[in-house]
Amino acid sequence: MSAPETPAPEDGTGSSLRVRGLRKTFGDLVALDDVSLDVERGTTTVLLGPSGSGKSTLLRCLNLLEQPDAGTIDLGDGPIEVGGKLPARTVRAIRSRSTMVFQQFNLFPHLTALGNVTLAPMENRGLDRAAAEARGRELLGKVGLAEKSDAYPDRLSGGQQQRVAIARALAMDPDFLLFDEPTSALDPELAAEVVAVLADLASEHRTLVVVTHSLAFAQRVADRVVFLEDGKILQDGTPEEFFSSTDERLRRFREVIS
Numbered sequence: 001m002s003a004p005e006t007p008a009p010e011d012g013t014g015s016s017l018r019v020r021g022l023r024k025t026f027g028d029l030v031a032l033d034d035v036s037l038d039v040e041r042g043t044t045t046v047l048l049g050p051s052g053s054g055k056s057t058l059l060r061c062l063n064l065l066e067q068p069d070a071g072t073i074d075l076g077d078g079p080i081e082v083g084g085k086l087p088a089r090t091v092r093a094i095r096s097r098s099t100m101v102f103q104q105f106n107l108f109p110h111l112t113a114l115g116n117v118t119l120a121p122m123e124n125r126g127l128d129r130a131a132a133e134a135r136g137r138e139l140l141g142k143v144g145l146a147e148k149s150d151a152y153p154d155r156l157s158g159g160q161q162q163r164v165a166i167a168r169a170l171a172m173d174p175d176f177l178l179f180d181e182p183t184s185a186l187d188p189e190l191a192a193e194v195v196a197v198l199a200d201l202a203s204e205h206r207t208l209v210v211v212t213h214s215l216a217f218a219q220r221v222a223d224r225v226v227f228l229e230d231g232k233i234l235q236d237g238t239p240e241e242f243f244s245s246t247d248e249r250l251r252r253f254r255e256v257i258s
């Protein structure tokens with residue numbers, strides 16, 4: 001495992017991501033209702049909550065895959081109003097700071113593992129092929145797939161595909177990595193491979209925001225646990241606070257999930 005390219009400060013000073021008053025509706029449905037959240041640089045935040053509570057919508061709003069109705073996002077350079085139509089350059093600026101890893105991996109089927117990892121750095125960041133491939137091989141090594149550079153996705157297990165997707169996200173050197181249920185499409189032993197990679201990234205003090213149903217992951221890896229219900233944050237605190245909370249809704253959730 002190699003050292004991160006851009007080590008984050010380990011003292012956690014300064015809030016790297018401040019979200020204020022985020023609101024998102026779909027017609028009459030309020031998917032996010034005045035959500036405010038701080039994600040400290042170098043930490044892992046786990047988003048928990050029942051199905052339909054707004055976890056994916058929140059994650060998607062953070063990098064503007066979804067257009068919020070109102071709110072501000074501050075990535076360290078001051079709050080940016082994200083409600084309503086945004087200039088393309090604002091969208092690009094916010095998107096370039098974070099990368100999303102999806103439940104269904106979303107690899108390009110016609111590209112090898114290495115091709116998947118090198119495409120965006122070449123197209124969007126102007127890296128030449130040799131540099132992109134050198135870095136791509138390094139990242140595939142980091143996720144334990146050095147031997148699979150030339151394999152196409154249909155020759156890889158789900159866990160291997162998800163690790164390629166993580167290498168692809170890392171290749172963009174994002175400040176924030178956003179994961180939407182990265183293991184829920186995988187059998188337990190394949191999920192474990194992916195969890196090991198996530199734990200490794202967390203131990204390097206990368207900044208991760210992870211939607212998951214795994215309480216074990218939250219307990220083991222999270223610095224903060226944020227619990228959503230009906231588009232609102234019910235609790236935002238340490239894992240200890242989440243697991244010891246006597247709030248009836250949190251207790252019920254813990255019982256149903258485990």
Ligand code: ADP
Nearest residue numbers: 026029031049050051052053054055056057058
């Ligand atoms: P979670 O990820 O916590 O399961 P979501 O963020 O996917 O929840 O969804 C929150 C709510 O918003 C749900 O009621 C869902 O049905 C609704 N929703 C999400 N995306 C859309 C959409 N594109 N159109 C309409 N409703 C949506």
Ligand code: MG
Nearest residue numbers: 055056057180
């Ligand atoms: Mg979801």
